[in-house]
Amino acid sequence: SIEENWTRSDQFHNSFLTQPDETLEFALKNSTDHGLPSIQVTTSQGKYLNLIAKTIGARRILEIGTLGGFSTIWLARALPEDGKLISCELEQTYAEVARANLKNAGVQSKVEIIVAPAKETLSKMTPEQPFDLAFIDADKSSSLIYFLQAKRLVRKGGVVIVDNVVRRGTVADPAITNDSNEGVRSLLKHLKDDKDVEATTIAWVGEKGYDGFLYALLK
Numbered sequence: 530s531i532e533e534n535w536t537r538s539d540q541f542h543n544s545f546l547t548q549p550d551e552t553l554e555f556a557l558k559n560s561t562d563h564g565l566p567s568i569q570v571t572t573s574q575g576k577y578l579n580l581i582a583k584t585i586g587a588r589r590i591l592e593i594g595t596l597g598g599f600s601t602i603w604l605a606r607a608l609p610e611d612g613k614l615i616s617c618e619l620e621q622t623y624a625e626v627a628r629a630n631l632k633n634a635g636v637q638s639k640v641e642i643i644v645a646p647a648k649e650t651l652s653k654m655t656p657e658q659p660f661d662l663a664f665i666d667a668d669k670s671s672s673l674i675y676f677l678q679a680k681r682l683v684r685k686g687g688v689v690i691v692d693n694v695v696r697r698g699t700v701a702d703p704a705i706t707n708d709s710n711e712g713v714r715s716l717l718k719h720l721k722d723d724k725d726v727e728a729t730t731i732a733w734v735g736e737k738g739y740d741g742f743l744y745a746l747l748k
């Protein structure tokens with residue numbers, strides 16, 4: 530099938546570009562063993578997040594949606610020793626699995642997981658120590674709210690990345706009106722007139738099929 534071809538393609542490229550990694554494999558297995566949904570970013574996407582964080586010299590990273598900490602590990606590995614990543618997670622059980630995975634990866638001292646509705650956590654944060662990078666990968670219906678909070682908390686020149694903005698092309702199909710698609714559309718409509726942001730969609734194809742990251746630079 531088409532999906533099998535894209536999985537093969539993703540894995541073929543990774544076989545040249547990204548070393549097999551027992552720590553990340555442990556995180557994935559520990560997550561499925563504890564019943565977490567297998568909806569984390571792909572290896573290619575995790576590596577991409579890691580490279581962006583290194584490229585911009587990120588010292589402080591905000592993540593919205595920890596799940597089992599797979600993207601968290603990729604991002605935390607890009608931080609310097611005194612760097613900090615704050616990750617927001619709604620589900621206590623997900624956070625506990627993620628903490629074990631982060632500890633196994635040796636990055637736990639750089640990461641704080643805050644278990645609460647992200648809207649509450651974010652609205653209480655002050656931008657005194659702004660973030661360099663935010664990665665939004667939580668409930669898609671709240672995409673715009675999370676983006677506006679990230680915009681408030683990330684420095685000028687910083688980057689906000691939002692996962693799942695293509696959703697197999699369904700975001701662009703007006704006949705498909707679920708809360709997730711409507712949430713992503715609200716974000717896109719907002720960006721049309723947001724003069725503080727320059728953004729593009731990076732469409733992905735690979736192990737998770739067709740999807741995309743929104744990549745936004747804060748001016």
Ligand code: DHB
Pocket residue numbers: 568569570666667692693
């Ligand atoms: C789902 C959520 C995600 O963040 C993702 O990358 C893929 C799927 C979901 O809720 O189904």
Ligand code: MG
Pocket residue numbers: 568569570666667692693
């Ligand atoms: Mg996602």
